[in-house]
Amino acid sequence: MSIMGTASYAGAQGLPEIVTAAVALADELGFASSCRLEQGRLLHALAAGATARIGETGTGCGVGLAWLVAGRRPGVRVVSVERDAQRAARVSELFADVPDVEILHGDWTRINDCDPFDLLVVDGGGNGKRGGAADPEQLLRAGGCLVIDDFTPMIEWPPVHSGRPDSARLSWLEHPALLAAEVRLAPDLSTIVATRRP
Numbered sequence: 001m002s003i004m005g006t007a008s009y010a011g012a013q014g015l016p017e018i019v020t021a022a023v024a025l026a027d028e029l030g031f032a033s034s035c036r037l038e039q040g041r042l043l044h045a046l047a048a049g050a051t052a053r054i055g056e057t058g059t060g061c062g063v064g065l066a067w068l069v070a071g072r073r074p075g076v077r078v079v080s081v082e083r084d085a086q087r088a089a090r091v092s093e094l095f096a097d098v099p100d101v102e103i104l105h106g107d108w109t110r111i112n113d114c115d116p117f118d119l120l121v122v123d124g125g126g127n128g129k130r131g132g133a134a135d136p137e138q139l140l141r142a143g144g145c146l147v148i149d150d151f152t153p154m155i156e157w158p159p160v161h162s163g164r165p166d167s168a169r170l171s172w173l174e175h176p177a178l179l180a181a182e183v184r185l186a187p188d189l190s191t192i193v194a195t196r197r198p
């Protein structure tokens with residue numbers, strides 16, 4: 001979890017308006033765990049490649065969602081799932097006038113009811129770190145992209161977490177349906193980016 005994610009926006013200039021609004025909501029609700037600025041910029045760039053559908057698990061206060069919306073092409077639909085009722089309601093209000101955006105309240109597994117995505121950001125449930133993992137063969141179209149945020153940069157192989165092989169990270173890096181790479185976004189932050197094999 002990006003413990004200091006919301007704080008990473010302090011003093012940032014030139015942000016898309018909707019990102020600034022989502023950060024303000026996170027500040028208002030005292031929600032510290034928004035995606036970091038570096039991750040947001042990655043989502044912004046990746047969103048531009050989607051042609052039909054983008055998904056996200058773990059909406060938080062909508063900061064990552066705002067980056068996705070700011071980067072997407074017109075008409076691309078974005079769905080995000082959040083289990084916290086207050087956050088889901090407030091983010092729904094924030095995006096109420098933005099077309100083709102839907103916030104689902106509930107467990108991340110609600111994303112399984114959606115059609116396959118061009119881009120899926122797994123950021124709250126479904127990342128395999130604590131519990132179940134999203135199934136890229138079900139949730140991504142062939143050639144679709146999966147993003148799993150918030151890893152400490154890998155410094156050895158196999159990667160280790162709390163003294164043991166990091167099974168969550170390995171499950172993504174070695175997933176048979178994916179071509180995956182760890183991308184270092186900052187000295188203390190990595191993300192896994194993966195493409196579903198055809």
Ligand SMILES: C[S@@+](CC[C@H](N)C(=O)[O-])C[C@H]1O[C@@H](n2cnc3c(N)ncnc32)[C@H](O)[C@@H]1O
Nearest residue numbers: 034035058059060063064083107108123124125
């Ligand atoms: C790291 S924050 C998400 C940050 C957000 N994606 C952003 O970019 O700013 C994780 C969010 O996932 C939500 N969450 C955690 N487990 C979940 C689950 N099983 N289903 C749905 N949401 C979940 C939490 O309530 C929290 O709001």
